[in-house]
Amino acid sequence: MANKVYVVGVGMTKFEKPGRREGWDYPQMARESGSNALADAGIEYDQVQQAYVGYVYGESTSGQRAVYELGLTGIPVVNVNNNCATGSTALYLAAEAIRGGRADCVLALGFEKMKPGSLGSTFDDREQPMGNHMQALAEISEVLFPPAPWMFGAAGREHMKAHGTTAEQFAKIGEKNHRHSVNNPYAQFQDAYTLEDVLGSRMIYDPLTKLQCSPTSDGSGAAILASESYVDAHGLAGRAVEIVGQAMTTDFASTFDGSAKNIVGYDMTKQAAVRVYAQSGLGPGDFQVIELHDCFSANELLTYEALGLCAEGDGGELVDSGETTYGGKWVVNPSGGLISKGHPLGATGLAQCAELTWQLRGDAGKRQAGAVGAALQHNIGLGGAAVVTAYQRAVR
Template sequence: MSQKVFVTGVGMIPFAKPGASAPYHEMGALAARAALDDAGIPYDSVEQAYVGYVYGDSTCGQKALYGVGMTGIPIVNVNNNCSTGSTALYLARQAVQSGAADCVLVLGFEQMSPGALASVFNDRPAPFDDFDAVTERLVGRADIPLALRYFGGAGLAHMEKYGTPLNAFARIRAKASRHAVNNPLALFRKAVTEQDVLDAPEIWPGVMTRLMACPPTCGAAAAVLVSESFARKHNLRADVHIAAQAMTTDRPSTFDADDMMRLVGYDMSKEAANKVYAQAGLGPEDLDVVELHDCFAHNELITYEALGLCPEGGADKFISEGDNTYGGQVVTNPSGGLLSKGHPLGATGLAQCFELTHQLRGSAGARQVEGARVALQHNLGLGGACVVTMYRV
């Protein structure tokens, strides 16, 4: 990456339960304006926009941004499942880095419905048919919603391979809640204990309780990316930049390895992280703070190992010794993560960007990671795509 790309503005609105939020276009416009205000520039300065969402008709991005301004700029709508927001960020970063644009707005939002994720188009082959076939062969449990089967099956595979106890996942969820107490934008801000998590209603006996899964959520977040020359010309803040970024998709091992951890993106995550470390000339030992894709506590545990935060099979020890929180090796999900902050699919990648930008600015308030200078973002979507981004000051 020869030309630095700066995150000069970020914006986010409080996440809410389905039915308790404004419509998607209003949420999107609010987040976009917040990012522009944070950057200190008008919408007229934006040359391109990339807008991510999963559940919505075509050109929802235009509907949201027309409420901010109608300047005739290219608006690209992005859908890449749960990695939608960071995929939009990836495209925007490429546009600025390549010189195609000097100022790009990235927006993500989601207006979700209550309950588990479900397919919308049932009159054609589903992109998850191959995932379902592997899951049926390895774990069965067709009585459980698909996402819970995938990630619960991955957690079960880790338990069986490494002897990981159920309370390791409970400790992750309790940690997320403690972090979210200090995040005014998080959906759930009440601290829960490890025992509270274990005592919650079981979704999959011995594998998952309800509190180990993230909730359906509505919300929006945005970022403004600019080139170094644009920042200098307009006297914009240029402290946080994207030091490295990689996007990966599935390889044959996703389906051929007969491994539920690989089915849910372990190999994608590991490959993307390794590419980022190589680009930046840094390793996991250099990280101060990480926002990773904890759609389930099980995926957070698996991702520790995929990102190299601990050795394979070492996640339980990593958690037990408090190396995933304040005072430990690296603070993971200081925002509360998807488990407590919420997971509006299209907004998640930009909400992670929002959190890490404030962490590196030193403006994260009570959840500030002291002396944070290197941050890593991991955003995963099954089907599949994984985006890993490193930020530095």
């Protein structure tokens, strides 16, 4: 039987526009987020037995260089790269070490130091990891560069054609997430916009305007995970949050079935969610707060359906119902999500973990979504990986 896994400490930096903080390199980011997580757990770094460190853009042992800011203890440090799902993949691997009984206290940390502007490839002398995905999409859609807004925008257009979803419904997601971020001191943007502002901002790829797209960002997030015996021995149960379900999937054959939504990860998400619900005994209606991967507003709407918050095709109606914000059934992306909080690729999944841990503890300040008993996390990376995680407050 797998060991129980608890989040006992979380920390993150403020997410920033790339290069905004002079002299702020990835070691400084990691020191800040990691120190915050250790302080939150009330432990020293020498208690950590393994570390999983995620980043997308960096040299081969940047993970070691990052955590050396916390201490030099000789522990295994594993570098992790899974595109935009990197942070949650580090979280998944750290949890697996505890589930398997290989460690009792593990650090998951993610960071990113990015360049301004749209994402591009680093190595142009070899096959691109998403080459098959882009080719499959090119067979059913016009081709536009940069790839990311084209891919998710095409999935949004597909949904509009199949289900009558409107540009205004996608824009409402951007309006919601920017509004949520006003109360998040860690967010890259903390400005509210009207629906008209969102619709009227610069068109990136119809129907996606600039205020419906996540920015490039610098920043870091971290979590300390512990086993049940460690939690008991160190008296950490009062603030511990249990991971009650977690699944990671990669592409299925259905990714290339000719639908844009599956090319951008719909089926990966759906299959991971099914496994998490089975593990945890919880269903979509049992969660009060959800942090999901809104790299573009179109993906948030698709993810509503993949997670089972509504039936396939009903995402637009769910947006109009008001059930995904304060006063509704779920508060989705109380942090502001990727669209407004920011998206430093390696840090995103761990920032989601931090937000949900604070929500479950009742420590989210003005963002607090009432009494939260269960929370759900979703993070994807094309090429591909999806990680879905369910959390509950520890019951001891």
